[in-house]
Structures are given as structure tokens and as C-alpha cells.
Amino acid sequence: MARLGVCSWSLQPTSPEDLVDKVRATGLTAIQLDLTPLVDGVFDPPATLAALDGAGIAIVSTMMTTLGEDYSSLESIRRTGGLVPDDHWNENHSRWLQALDFTQASGASLITFHAGFLPSDPADASYRTLGERIATFAEDAQVRGLRVGLETGQEEAAHLLEFLSHLDAPNLGINFDPANMILYGMGKPGPALRILLARTLQMHIKDALPSRQPGAWGEEVPVGEGAVDWDEILELLRRLPRCFDLLIEREAGGERIRDIIRARDFVRTKGFPIGTGAS
Numbered sequence: 648m649a650r651l652g653v654c655s656w657s658l659q660p661t662s663p664e665d666l667v668d669k670v671r672a673t674g675l676t677a678i679q680l681d682l683t684p685l686v687d688g689v690f691d692p693p694a695t696l697a698a699l700d701g702a703g704i705a706i707v708s709t710m711m712t713t714l715g716e717d718y719s720s721l722e723s724i725r726r727t728g729g730l731v732p733d734d735h736w737n738e739n740h741s742r743w744l745q746a747l748d749f750t751q752a753s754g755a756s757l758i759t760f761h762a763g764f765l766p767s768d769p770a771d772a773s774y775r776t777l778g779e780r781i782a783t784f785a786e787d788a789q790v791r792g793l794r795v796g797l798e799t800g801q802e803e804a805a806h807l808l809e810f811l812s813h814l815d816a817p818n819l820g821i822n823f824d825p826a827n828m829i830l831y832g833m834g835k836p837g838p839a840l841r842i843l844l845a846r847t848l849q850m851h852i853k854d855a856l857p858s859r860q861p862g863a864w865g866e867e868v869p870v871g872e873g874a875v876d877w878d879e880i881l882e883l884l885r886r887l888p889r890c891f892d893l894l895i896e897r898e899a900g901g902e903r904i905r906d907i908i909r910a911r912d913f914v915r916t917k918g919f920p921i922g923t924g925a926s
Contacts, residue, residue: 649890650707651914651921652677653907654851657897663690663698670704673907677705679849679894680753682746683712692749707892708757708796708849711746713739716761721831721862728801729763730780731773743784747791757848758788759796759822765810778814785816794818796848800827804839811846820846824896825875826853830865837879844883851896852910867899870910881919893921 653670655678660666670678678699684690699706714735717723726732730739743760750758762781766774781797788795799807799821811819821843825836833839840847854873858865871877884890895910897903915921 648920649884650677650705650892651675651852651911652679652705652707652892652894654679654681654710654894654896656681656683656710657895657903657907659903660684663695666695667698667702667704669904670699671702672904673895673911675895675907675911676703677707677892677894679708679710679759680706680755681712682709682749682758685749686711686742686745692752696753706753706755708755708759708894709746709750709753711743711758711760713760713763714742721864724801725764729761730777730784731763736780740780740783744787747788747793750793751791756792757794757796759798759849760784761798761801763801765802765806767806769813778810781819782814782816785814785819789816789818794820794848796820796822798822798827799824799839799843800831800833803833804828804842808842808846820848822849822851823847824851824853825880826851826855826867826873826896829855829857829874830867832858832861832865835876837876837883840880840883844887847891849891850884850893852893852914853896853898867897869897869900869906870895871913877913877917881914881917884919 653673653675658669685692713729715727717727785795828834828836828839854868854870854875856866856868856873895907897906900906
């Protein structure tokens with residue numbers, strides 16, 4: 648049975664104790680843990696894991712951010728996102744290895760990240776370079792028995808699936824984010840999930856409205872108020888012979904806990920079978 652949890656970064660925690668308090672306020676008992684504060688030394692890793700474990704909060708997956716990302720515009724993130732920039736590759740790889748160690752210590756088996764915008768031409772040198780970097784990340788995780796999920800949204804679903812087909816990485820899959828498809832203007836979430844379903848390892852529960860201006864961001868909104876067809880999405884998941892975890896993500900707005908609770912209740916009222924935080 649799928650577990651319903653929350654992305655830790657959505658809660659904007661200031662300490663491990665603050666994270667525990669905010670997770671408890673949502674009424675959820677599972678999280679995807681942002682490893683950035685641990686890798687950067689802002690949170691003490693053993694203390695963070697101990698606080699969550701002591702509170703009965705399960706870490707179902709982790710997430711790592713890469714250096715130098717600029718989300719001020721679609722053009723800026725195209726240049727700076729994920730593993731695309733050469734200037735940050737060595738340091739990002741070092742951070743990745745730390746993140747994998749923390750993921751192992753957490754007991755989670757899945758770690759996700761944004762790879763960056765994928766080049767469209769397989770003959771292009773940048774296509775091969777980014778593929779090699781993603782494959783290196785996947786191989787590092789594979790030797791530790793971990794799976795890797797790429798965030799969706801920065802390219803159309805068919806292009807992402809084709810890109811993955813060129814990589815020999817059996818532990819590499821997708822963290823499907825329906826709202827990101829809308830925010831980046833890369834297609835409708837339902838048809839995209841149909842294309843990517845076989846490679847999907849986890850899904851974010853997030854909603855958005857499309858941009859009214861080509862080349863600009865869409866708008867993230869509370870779950871149920873956007874353009875995601877949740878009936879279509881959840882029906883697809885019901886038909887699966889397997890299940891994966893659903894993590895509520897909220898990256899906008901000033902009432903994060905309220906919006907996360909609304910998203911939690913929205914999924915439950917749809918009658919989707921959800922388990923507890925425990926494995």
C-alpha cells in the first residue's frame with residue numbers, strides 16, 4: 648500500500664526539532680527528507696535522524712539539490728539547473744556521495760534530484776555529457792543498493808523516457824511531479840504519467856495553473872485548485888499491480904501546513920488507499 652507523506656523542505660524547518668514539530672502538525676508520519684541542510688552542515692545528521700526516528704516519522708526517501716541553481720526564470724534554470732553546469736560538476740559529485748551516505752543511514756532506499764534540462768539531440772556532446780553524469784550518479788547509488796529518481800517537468804515525458812533508454816542504469820527511474828509538467832509548460836500530467844508510469848518510483852502531490860504567457864512560469868496553487876486532473880492520475884495508480892509513495896510538496900504560499908493538511912485530506916477523500924508511514 649502506498650504511503651502518504653510530506654516533503655521536508657515544504658515545511659521550511661529551522662532545526663531537526665522544528666521539522667519534527669511541523670511534520671506532527673500536518674498529521675502525517677512519513678517524509679521525503681531534504682539532505683541539503685545535512686550536506687551543508689546546517690543540521691547535524693545523526694541528531695536529525697535520531698529526532699525523526701524518536702518521533703516515529705519514517706523517511707521514505709531523500710532529496711539532494713545541486714549547486715548554483717537559479718530559478719528566477721525558465722531561461723536561468725535552463726542554464727544552471729541540475730548537472731548541466733560544468734563549473735559545479737566536481738563539487739556536486741562530492742555532495743552526491745555524502746547524500747548517498749546519509750540516505751543509507753536514514754534507512755530509505757530512494758533518493759531524487761533534478762538532473763537539469765535534457766538536450767534534445769543525441770548526437771550533441773552535451774547530451775552525452777549529461778547522460779554520463781547521470782549514469783555516474785546512478786552507479787554510485789547502485790553499489791549502495793539505492794534507487795535514483797529524476798524529477799519530471801523540465802522536458803516532455805516522451806523525451807525523458809527516450810533519454811533514460813540510452814542509459815544503462817537499472818536503478819534509475821522517475822519521481823513524477825504532475826504540477827511541474829504544468830509549471831514548465833511540458834504537457835498534461837495525465838498523459839505524461841501514462842508514458843512514464845513503468846519507470847515511476849515515487850510521485851509528488853502538487854498542483855499548478857499554466858502560465859498565460861509563453862516562456863514564463865506557471866503558478867503553483869493548493870492541491871485541488873489547479874489544472875492537474877487528480878481523478879485521472881489516481882485512477883491510473885489504482886490500476887497498477889505495484890504501488891509507490893506519494894509525497895505532498897508545497898513550495899509557494901504563506902500557509903504551508905494548512906495547505907499540506909488540505910492536500911492530505913484531498914487525497915483521502917478521493918478514496919485512494921493509503922498506508923501508514925511504517926514500511
